[in-house]
Amino acid sequence: MIKVKRFEFNTTRANCYVVSDETKECVIIDPCAEETYEREKFIQYIHDEGLKPVRCLLTHGHYDHLLSCDQVRDEFGLLPEVHHRDKLWMDRIEMRIEEVFGEGGFKYDIVKPEHFLQDYEVITFGSHYLITLHTPGHSPGSVVFYCEKEYIAFTGDTLFRQSIGRSNLLFGHDEALMSSLEYITSKLPNDCIIYPGHDLESTIGFEKENNPYLKKHLVVLTGAGISAESGLSTFRGKDGMWNNKEWEYLASHEALYNDTQRSLDFYNYRRKRLSEVEPNHAHGVLAELEKEYRVSIITQNVDDLHERAGSTNVLHLHGEMRKVTGSKNPNDPKCITEKPLEEPIFVGEKAADGSQLRPFIVTFGENVPNITQAERIIDTADIFVIIGTSLTVYPANMLINPYLKIPRYIIDPSDIDRSNFSEFDPIFHVISEFDHIKTTAVEGIDILKEKLKAL
DSSP states (O other): OOEEEEEEETTTTEEEEEEEOTTSEEEEEOOOOOSHHHHHHHHHHHHHTTOEEEEEEOSSOOGGGOTTHHHHHHHHOOOEEEEGGGHHHHTTHHHHHHHHHOTTOOOSOOOOOSEEEOTTOEEEETTEEEEEEEOOSSSTTOEEEEETTTTEEEEETTEETTEEOOSOSTTOOHHHHHHHHHHHHHHSOTTOEEEESBSOOEEHHHHHHHOGGGSOEEEEEEOHHHHHTTTOOOSSSTTOGGGSHHHHHHTBHHHHHHSHHHHHHHHHHHHHHHHTOOOOHHHHHHHHGGGTSEEEEEESOOSOHHHHHTOSOEEESSEEEEEEEESSOTTOTTTOEEOOTTSOOOTTOBOTTSSBEEEEEOOBTSOOTTHHHHHHHHHTOSEEEEESOOSOSTTGGGOOOTTOOSOEEEEOSSOOOGGGSOTTSGGGGTGGGSEEEOSOHHHHHHHHHHHHHTO
C-alpha cells in the first residue's frame, strides 16, 4: 500500500511529496524546500522512515517546484527528471531564479535534469509504478503521475482542489490546459485521489462536481429586455427611455458635469425605482445554472437584479446603479463605493478624492471600460446566450465573435432582422446561426434550460 507524505514549502506554498510503499523504496515529487529548516524537516522524514529514494520527479519545470533538487542530489545521488517539453523552462531556470531571488540571492546549486521523461513513461518503485501522463497548458511539459493500482494521481499545477493552474505564464496555453483537464477527468476514475502542486488533496469526482473550471463555460449577454419583466423601462424599444430626448440628455456626460442638479435628480429617480422592483424568474434561473455550468453574465443593464437573484459572476458594461464614485476619475477604485438605492445623491456630496459624488454609470459620451474584458470572456465560452437586447448599441454590438463554433441562442420576442445591422458588425454574419427562442425572457429561459440539457 502506498503512503503519501505531503510537505508545504517555500513562499509559494508548493507541495513536495514523498511517495513510498511497504518495501521502503520511494519517489520524491517536486522537491521544493527553500529555507534551511524546511530542508532539514524533509530529509529528517526520509531518514526517520528508513526510506530509500529511487527517483526524483518534477511535475513541471517552474522554479518553485525544484528548489531543493541539489539536496536530493547530494543526499541520495538522484538528479531531477522532467518531461522533455519542459526543457524550454530548464534552459532558462537560472534566469528565472535570478528574477525571483535577485542576483546571488539563491544560495543553493541549481540542478538540471539529465533524463527527460516521455509520454506514458513508467516509473517503478518498490511494488508500485507511476504512469507519466502529459498534461500541457500550465507549462508545455506539465505532467500527472498516476498510480492506477491505487487510484492516486499527482497533478502538479494542472488541477487543484476547486481550481486549476494558470495558463498565462510564459509558454502557457489556455486551450491546451482545458484539453488536459478534459483528458484527466475522463481518464481517471471518480474515486481517484489527486495530490496537487498547491493546496490540499481532493478526488476527481469531487472536482467534477465542484470545480467551476471543469464545468462548461456558459456566457450570457443580457440587455434591458430581461429587466423589463421586473418592471424597469427598456431603453431603445417602442417605449424606451431614450425616446424621451430630455432623459437622454440628462444621462449624458455633458448634463452630469454642466447641469449637475437635474442630472442627479434623474439618476436619483432611477435609483429609487430600482429599489422598488425584484428579480424575475429569468434572473433566478440564470443564478441556478451556476450549479451545472461556469456562468459568466455580461450585462448592458445598470441594475443589480442579477446579483440579487444570486448570480456570482456578473460584468456590468455600463456601470452599476447601486454604486457611486467621484467625478474627477470615475474608475478610481478608491472612490467607487456602494450607496443604498433609497438614499439620493446630493450636489456638494463628495467622493473619497474630494470631487462631486456621481453615479457609477457610463454616461453618453464616456468610454466603456469593461468592453475588452467582455470580449475575452466571450472568447472562452462553450455556450453563448443573448437575452433581451437588440444588439444595436455600440460597443455591445461588436462583442460577438463570428469564429466561435459553439451552441448559440438568443431569447427575444422580436424578429431578428439582419437589415438592422451593418455588415461591419460581427453579428451581421452569424445572427442566422443563432437558435432564436422567440419569446420573452421569463418564458424563454425554461425553453433554454431544456435545450441545454439536450446538448
